Amino acid sequence: MEALKESEADLVVYLHPSNAKCSNDAILSSLSSLLFTYSETFEGVVLAYDPNICSKLAKILPGIHPYFGVKLKARLLLFNPTPNMxxxxxxxxxxxxxxxxxxxxxxxxxxxxxxxxxxxxxxxxxxxxxxxxxxxxxxxxxxxxxxxxxxxxxxxxxxxxxxxxxxxxxxxxxxxxxxxxEWSQADSTTKKRKSGEGEAEKPEDGRLMMKRETSSPKNDKQAKKSKKRRKEHS
Missing domain, CATH: 2.40.50.140 (Nucleic acid-binding proteins)
Structure with a gap:
């Protein structure tokens, strides 16, 4: 399907300290929140992911609740239909x-x-x-x-x-x-037939015009004889 594409992304997932002992589950849960939503960052709807944690070392963020960030790489399957696809x-x-x-x-x-x-x-x-x-x-x-x-x-x-x-x-x-x-040939034949009919109409109209504008010498002589007879009888 044209609208499907794969993308590789470098991500940082921020986890609460309570998830320190089960960080893998917390990472998967965080990634799951992206599913079936449109992401402007990735320019598509996230349908699936395949994460790869780069390091077990995490960066602790300062604050009241010191979250820690885990770096990872992920392959994403995205859905992004555009016009004419x-x-x-x-x-x-x-x-x-x-x-x-x-x-x-x-x-x-x-x-x-x-x-x-x-x-x-x-x-x-x-x-x-x-x-x-x-x-x-x-x-x-x-x-x-x-x-x-x-x-x-x-x-x-x-x-x-x-x-x-x-x-x-x-x-x-x-x-x-x-x-x-079958349908490709049928469509082609139909187009050729329509094209042929359009071309045939032009010479046919031309011939009709020629017939209306011209008359044969034989017909002219007969018309003159008929006119002469009418004068003699009168």
Missing amino acids: LLEGEVVKITPQSIHAVVLGFSSAFIADEDIWDDFKHKIKRGKEVYVSRSHKKHKIEVGTILRFAVKSFDEEILHISGSLVADHTGSSQWLDKNLN
Whole structure:
């Protein structure tokens, strides 16, 4: 997934003197407080950590309660979705106006109807709401589908994602992976057909204009003969 990245950080964890005998547990507890929150320092939501204590020596801080600081290195797994990135999430709810999904089990994603490609049509099948592709009938989006969508925006405070299904490579990830060549060729053929129709209209219009502006000599002679006969009879 594009939004996931690893980062190595040099940290100092400050512990209360009461934790001197169980410093390892206190360090892990302090790091756990970072999980599933957005950190401006690391520019992402912390999903996991792997600490490595550099030294058993700690620096005691002066004060009423002399805290001590422990230096350590940690590998962090961060989640930071940015616009146009591709994400995958499990669909949990479908309505005529929206699709709701959960990404990595903790972040909610919302896709409004205005961000759903017109090729997808909302239907109710066997009492369940689904979105079905008009051009590929087997391409369906329903509850439980692993959805591939593009990021529009990310709310760092509530970890909420606004997504889009406008791009060609979005939809059911299972169907897209199985039919990659099929939908790519179909889209290419459709674009070529539309392009060809647009080019064909121009010469056709030109020929019509030519027919309206020109007349053959044979037709001119027949018109003159008809006019002459009408004068003789009169």
